[in-house]
Amino acid sequence: MASPANNPTTRRERQRLEIRDRLLEAVLRLNSSGNDFASLSVERLAQEASTSRSTFYVYFEDKADLLRSLTVEIGEELERMAVPWLEIRARHTRQQLGEMLERFATAYLPHADILAVVFATATYDAEVRQTAQNLFRSQVDALQRHIIEGSAAGFVDPTLEARPTAFWLISMIERGFNDMLRVREDSERKLLLDSLADLVWQALYALAD
Amino acid sequence: MASPANNPTTRRERQRLEIRDRLLEAVLRLNSSGNDFASLSVERLAQEASTSRSTFYVYFEDKADLLRSLTVEIGEELERMAVPWLEIRARHTRQQLGEMLERFATAYLPHADILAVVFATATYDAEVRQTAQNLFRSQVDALQRHIIEGSAAGFVDPTLEARPTAFWLISMIERGFNDMLRVREDSERKLLLDSLADLVWQALYALAD
DNA sequence: TCCGTTGGTGGACAGAGTGTACGGACAGCG
């Protein structure tokens, strides 16, 4: 059936993609195991991906270039993860909000460490900064739409300024989640998420109607 | 009158401090003028401070060490700046809150760019991370006290979990302020700060009593 | 004022990492 000939990608192309993936995964592995991206040499990275330093430069211009690719991929996944909350267009309960935020957190947290690297790199690499800003902006956009449509539908406080409110709330969530990485205890995590849900509830939904 | 002999510091000590200050200021100057800290060489830095590279290493172990000193100094100033809001122990109006946050923002924003560097460096330098965490924690502590004492005094919603609420609000303010750097327009800034005041008001004070 | 001490300076050094170039080797492909 799926013979190599039928596959649109040739074997060589598949090998290319595999090496590329190995490099991307190597960064995640090294980064999550205590090493820090900034002092990670290309040599070490290539070694972790079972390839050579010179090959690295075939696939990426430099480390920042690799990080850009990574950011785009993670960004797409983040947007998918936020859908359950932000795409809601009907009145919901405080408890439902809590559950949605919890699901969002569960999906977000595994990526938080690499996102921290992205934000860090953004301060000194213009292209990564652009990518990171797009990511942030698209989250704010989504929440802004949620607020506007929720106001119209009557389940969001209609007196809110949609854009700035969305900006602050997304700031809170993003910054807070990055810090939550360090929280090991499940009970403490629960407490934090519950408090977050209270704040969001209070900010957006409590004063509706 | 104030002869050199009467001065507790000798001339040499004063010169020492002056060079140190020149180096610290050089970082701020170079950082704010578009250059990025990560790719800033010690050579360039010493040059900007009108001193030599070898002298740099007399004063600081490395760039991260310098950043740590800077962080501590900025941290102390930040705490002073937050006092008007956080040290309030009595009921106040929504308008007063807005004014206090505006003053806080005005004091914070000039430092936001270097703080961004601090947070970026924190992801890969353990000591800077510690310093940055202390800074963050002390802000959370102060807000937590504010919430607890405000609850007792009756002007803060007593059902709040003080610690996590403080954590989220400080996250929001810190992350948001770092982004506000890019906001040039006064009217837009006004809108943002007003919205922030609404959120804080709603979160802490609206449900008191 | 004199002179010993202090401390900034420039230069040299080894070590590490970067980004580029190129030839050899090996496997995929026609």
Place this chain on the structure above:
DNA sequence: CGCTGTCCGTACACTCTGTCCACCAACGGA
């Protein structure tokens, strides 16, 4: 089968780091 694409090792020039040291200016005590 021979051609071609791709990975690998090696080498190179370059930049930056952190350390060391000898030199010398000027500071400050006597």
